[in-house]
Amino acid sequence: MAATGLRALLDSVRYEVLPAGATEDKVLAHVPRDVVVTVTASPVKGLEPTLALTERLAAHGHRVVPHVPARLLRDEVHLKEVSDRLRESGVDDVFVPAGDADPPAGAYEGALPVLRALGELGSPFARVGVTGYPESHPLIHDDITIQSMWDKREHATYVVSNLCFDPRVLGEWIVRLRRRDVTLPVHVGVAGPVQRAKLLAMATKIGVGESTRFLTKHPSWFVRFAAPGGYAPxxxxxRAEQALTAPSAGVAGLHLFTFNQIAETERWRRELRDRLDG
Structure with missing residues (x-):
């Protein structure tokens, strides 16, 4: 990839973190203030750990995007309470996936009704993100996931793609999005420089973050991390150079899944930037 293209992507990153006990200290120690931090939500622990960590990080001056899964919201009253609480903390950007809670906590099965409800609340957030699936969702057909993004386009301001390890698949997905006139900017989901042993330990210890849950549904992905010369971001x-840097792609930046290996992810980013800078 041309240094300018890759360099630009490395300057426009989001770090996804899990709301564990040490997360706040790790973010404060290693994440620059100009890097957006997104905080996952657990179908087991509910929204509270996500909201509490978001409030604390925002108070420290970080730009924080909480995940607000539809299936963790009880009703519109609960949604308003969550929205008001986040706005009081200065949060103006939320990510609204459907979520994994089964059964749902309340009336919302998917993200679209929540997006509509936010509109009815006066659109309290300047930015609202929704999920994209370059690789097949384990439960939903590919055409349905792209149709879903089309349905959400009037309520959202950007798309975050889930993990993808195949540059060809990633490129084809972006082309399909644009052919369907989904014009929202895309933050491409990429796993950071994750060590398999640490990832397995994190999955065992937490086992509830949406990103970790998605990984565990694809056990072959662990092999990619473990194989000699296997996965490297x-x-x-x-390899995804053309897909990510083509003017028609509309890629706004990278969404790095850290799996709470926050120091390692930031070190990798800095070292790669230094190499590109010569």
């Missing part, structure tokens, strides 16, 4: 980005 820089190699994926290089």
């Amino acid at each position: 820089e190699r994926l980005l290089t």
